[in-house]
Amino acid sequence: MSRSLGRMSADAAQQRTAPAAASDAASDGDFRSYYGRRVLKEPVWEWLVPAYLFTGGLSAACAELAAGADLTRRPRLRKATRLGALGGLGASTYLLIADLGRPERFHHMLRVAKPSSPMSVGTWLLVAYGPGVGAAAVAEVLPSRLRRTWLGKLLGALARPAGLASAALAPGVASYTAVLLSHTAVPAWNEARDRLPFVFAGSAAAAGGGFGMVCAPVDEAEPARRLAAVGAVTELVTSRQLDERLGIVSEAYRTGKAHRLRQWSEYLTAGGALASLLAGRSRTAGVVSGLALLAGSALQRFGIFEAGVESTRDPKYVVVPQRRRVDRGEQA
Amino acid sequence: MTVSRESFYGPLDDVSGDAGYTEHPERVGFFTDTSVCIGCKACEVACKEWNLLPDDGFDLLGMSFDNTGELSANSWRHVAFIEQPAPPRESAPAREADAVDLGLPSFDLPGAGTGEETRTDFRWLMSSDVCKHCTHAGCLDVCPTGALFRTEFGTVVVQDDICNGCGYCVSGCPYGVIDRREDDGRAWKCTMCYDRLGDGLEPACAKACPTDSIQFGPLDELRERARERVATLHDRGITEARLYGEDPNDGVGGDGAFFLLLDEPEVYGLPPDPVVPTRDAGSMWARAGVAAAAFAATAVSVFFGRSRR
Numbered sequence: 001m002s003r004s005l006g007r008m009s010a011d012a013a014q015q016r017t018a019p020a021a022a023s024d025a026a027s028d029g030d031f032r033s034y035y036g037r038r039v040l041k042e043p044v045w046e047w048l049v050p051a052y053l054f055t056g057g058l059s060a061a062c063a064e065l066a067a068g069a070d071l072t073r074r075p076r077l078r079k080a081t082r083l084g085a086l087g088g089l090g091a092s093t094y095l096l097i098a099d100l101g102r103p104e105r106f107h108h109m110l111r112v113a114k115p116s117s118p119m120s121v122g123t124w125l126l127v128a129y130g131p132g133v134g135a136a137a138v139a140e141v142l143p144s145r146l147r148r149t150w151l152g153k154l155l156g157a158l159a160r161p162a163g164l165a166s167a168a169l170a171p172g173v174a175s176y177t178a179v180l181l182s183h184t185a186v187p188a189w190n191e192a193r194d195r196l197p198f199v200f201a202g203s204a205a206a207a208g209g210g211f212g213m214v215c216a217p218v219d220e221a222e223p224a225r226r227l228a229a230v231g232a233v234t235e236l237v238t239s240r241q242l243d244e245r246l247g248i249v250s251e252a253y254r255t256g257k258a259h260r261l262r263q264w265s266e267y268l269t270a271g272g273a274l275a276s277l278l279a280g281r282s283r284t285a286g287v288v289s290g291l292a293l294l295a296g297s298a299l300q301r302f303g304i305f306e307a308g309v310e311s312t313r314d315p316k317y318v319v320v321p322q323r324r325r326v327d328r329g330e331q332a
Numbered sequence: 333m334t335v336s337r338e339s340f341y342g343p344l345d346d347v348s349g350d351a352g353y354t355e356h357p358e359r360v361g362f363f364t365d366t367s368v369c370i371g372c373k374a375c376e377v378a379c380k381e382w383n384l385l386p387d388d389g390f391d392l393l394g395m396s397f398d399n400t401g402e403l404s405a406n407s408w409r410h411v412a413f414i415e416q417p418a419p420p421r422e423s424a425p426a427r428e429a430d431a432v433d434l435g436l437p438s439f440d441l442p443g444a445g446t447g448e449e450t451r452t453d454f455r456w457l458m459s460s461d462v463c464k465h466c467t468h469a470g471c472l473d474v475c476p477t478g479a480l481f482r483t484e485f486g487t488v489v490v491q492d493d494i495c496n497g498c499g500y501c502v503s504g505c506p507y508g509v510i511d512r513r514e515d516d517g518r519a520w521k522c523t524m525c526y527d528r529l530g531d532g533l534e535p536a537c538a539k540a541c542p543t544d545s546i547q548f549g550p551l552d553e554l555r556e557r558a559r560e561r562v563a564t565l566h567d568r569g570i571t572e573a574r575l576y577g578e579d580p581n582d583g584v585g586g587d588g589a590f591f592l593l594l595d596e597p598e599v600y601g602l603p604p605d606p607v608v609p610t611r612d613a614g615s616m617w618a619r620a621g622v623a624a625a626a627f628a629a630t631a632v633s634v635f636f637g638r639s640r641r
Contacts, residue, residue, distance in 0.1 A: 031598065035395045040505070041510070045499055061631070064628070101496065101499065105477075111477060116610055117476045172624055175624040178620055182616050183613060184470075184474070184500075184504050184609055201626065205627060223634040224634075319603070
């Protein structure tokens with residue numbers, strides 16, 4: 001190889017990512033990489049996982065409302081949310097198993113209990129949470145013919161304690177998924193570790209409240225409206241922090257598909273929360289705002305998921321913060 | 333077995349002992365000295381042959397001689413090729429400043445000179461990458477089935493009859509090593525030839541390496557050898573030589589497979605300062621606990637107070 005050719009290739013292989021260097025030179029500084037390739041592997045999870053984040057949160061918030069409705073004698077809110085809790089759990093179970101590379105081996109999750117793995121913790125949490133949700137929901141829809149049998153009577157007696165037991169575990173179900181995402185090397189999820197539990201808990205509350213507003217009559221839905229309002233405000237406030245306070249990684253939340261999804265989530269969540277306040281006794285307005293809150297919660301999960309995927313595609317999210325740490329001589 | 337704070341982060345002297353082995357051989361590892369790598373890819377081939385890894389397609393990537401691209405479920409060794417301007421050397425022969433090489437044929441036989449006079453202002457970096465077999469392995473920590481385990485040699489191996497393809501390890505690895513195989517659904521990565529180690533053989537890649545760029549042995553011995561090698565290179569004026577992954581105080585407690593590099597790690601596609609996510613497990617669960625408590629408190633409080641019935 002001649003010297004001049006060598007120099008040419010050397011120029012071509014400056015080991016910089018041209019687009020990144022051009023667009024972010026000012027904010028992030030220059031960084032070096034191997035032909036602009038990713039450093040980390042993209043998550044192998046597909047849409048099923050963010051969908052589970054939504055259904056799991058929905059189920060948990062419904063379980064809370066169901067237990068409260070049971071104790072405060074709101075039978076129609078109780079019935080709707082008990083069924084919602086089971087529906088959300090059923091969907092979650094399907095989504096979690098379908099996302100496996102080897103779905104027929106799903107039960108291998110049950111061969112160990114491993115505190116260092118949030119997925120193992122979550123598996124056992126769901127195993128403990130599920131039966132109570134199932135019993136309470138089945139008791140709700142048992143045909144009156146079967147209610148008179150001894151099994152039906154047993155189920156009727158068990159419904160309240162079962163619902164309360166699942167409600168006790170529901171906060172864990174609603175918030176552990178934040179650790180599930182943050183306990184990874186994915187920059188956008190890992191860097192958000194201090195805030196994600198609040199976004200997820202808020203998003204779950206907004207979804208469950210929204211579900212209650214859609215399915216229960218207005219005169220029983222007051223607790224659902226309140227839960228939705230508190231959840232929506234929490235979600236809106238904490239979600240904004242992801243856009244602003246995570247350094248360079250915030251860019252993964254502020255740009256591209258993640259941004260578009262989360263922008264729509266914000267519109268729907270804010271709109272749904274406002275509409276529920278103004279709706280008063282209108283059932284139609286309640287249903288519309290409930291649906292908006294549900295959609296806003298789902299889009300939030302998909303947006304956060306997408307930000308994580310994007311933060312593994314572009315090497316700058318890995319290299320720039322780590323290089324800065326090394327150059328400053330800081331301990332990791 | 334005791335689970336201490338050191339089990340999740342920081343230096344750990346006896347990694348197999350921490351995993352529960354009472355009697356075990358000493359920890360082994362790889363020292364990949366990239367200063368003598370010639371880019372022959374014998375390691376990639378030997379690994380594929382010994383471990384019966386499937387083909388990963390015929391791609392021409394346009395990245396120097398690298399057509400493998402990265403470590404994957406089917407490539408457990410990956411040789412990186414970097415073309416770049418050589419750093420200036422004090423010992424380099426003075427060049428005529430204005431001479432322009434037109435690339436015309438000369439009278440010398442190609443390759444006739446082998447000394448310093450053949451050095452140009454261009455250099456090639458080659459490096460054979462592999463799973464780091466971390467002291468605190470992100471993949472192993474998050475595996476929910478126990479398919480990933482710590483061997484008696486201190487290495488990290490996936491059991492293919494247990495793995496259900498949840499994919500958590502893929503996102504748990506701060507080096508981007510382990511991956512799920514498309515048509516198979518399970519996660520795969522370097523085993524440091526676990527089957528060969530049991531028989532007292534060295535891993536296939538180290539066996540095949542013609543320049544001893546890949547050295548296999550007890551980790552402590554390799555670390556000492558590597559420090560000596562860096563000192564030698566520094567004496568010879570190669571001041572950019574540095575070790576990567578050798579320090580037990582780094583974010584993963586030190587790698588079982590570490591490297592001697594001639595440029596920053598990110599130039600080779602390696603993260604400059606990786607940290608095992610498990611370091612923050614405690615604080616993450618604490619935050620989730622606060623969020624869960626707030627969620628529960630809200631759920632209770634919405635049922636109190638005057639209702640707009």
